[in-house]
Amino acid sequence: MFIHQIDADLSLKLIELGDAERIFELTNESREYLREWLPWLDTTTKVEDTRDYIQFCLKSYAENKGLYTVIVFRNEIVGVASYNSIDHRNKIAYIGYWLGQKYQGNGIMTKVAKALTSYAFDVLKLNRVEIRAAVENQKSRAIPERLGFVNEGQVRQTEWLYDHYVDHIVYGMLVKDWKKEE
Template sequence: MFIHKIDDELALKLPELKDAERIFELTDSSREYLKEWLPWVDFTARVEDTQDFIKAGRSNFAEGKTLNAAILFEGEIVGMGGFNSISQANKAASIGYWLAPQYQGHGIMTRVVKAFTEHAFDELELNRVEIRAAVGNQKSRSIPERLGYVEEGTIRQAEWLYDHYVDHTVYGMLAEDWHNRIKNTQQ
């Protein structure tokens, strides 16, 4: 089993089929909250849908295309995060994430995204990491902003959310900028 420890409270884990019930339970209990910004919630109607997501994620991970990880807070799954896409050809990845509302406000997602950013640059040797968030999703946007990602622009009508389009703000981080940022904070 793959587990990456972030700190004493947090770890990331490649989800297994036995985790499907907990992930579905979090999704189902947070359904209305998640639907405000995520287009896949209605397609997750049964535990079997979450099992299919886990199977596809593990297959894509094996092929180096994605990395979907369960977020463990004090040993309990509280959300998901990871690389929605990895392009070795372009040395780039895109990070996505969600966290059940009752676990927000503890800095969990900022630490998770920082860990994924470090992994992208230090382990995968990528050059660019991108995060896209709906323009109105201030909670999600605050994470790349807090970590020093550069706001690169807006994609108009980037995503269909059930009955309307939303624009996305694009944030980017380059390996050189990340390493310089870390170097400057250590001095």
């Protein structure tokens, strides 16, 4: 079981099937808020959809292709953060995350992204961590910017959000630069 303690109030825990009801509840509480930037809200309409997602996450973890965690803040699941993909050949992890609306503004996601980046470099011995965010998603973009990631450019029309495409900014961090930041 993967558990990574970030501080006294915050940790990451490997997602598991027992988390399905809480994750679905959190999704429902923040549905309209999350829908602005996440493409999967309309296809997550019941707990079983969340269970199917968790099965995918656990399979990815077992195959060493990803790491999906729940964010635990003060003993409550408040979001999800992951390496959506780990490219071992090129030593790259791709971080993704979302947080329930009422937990925004506590610095949680910045700490989580920092912890995932350090873990990728220190434990997994990767060379690069990448975070992508929609150009207009200022809250999500602020996280890699706060952590010193480099804005490496814009990818045009890279994600379909319900009825339109959005462009993404690609942020990258290299292990050699992370060590300087810390």
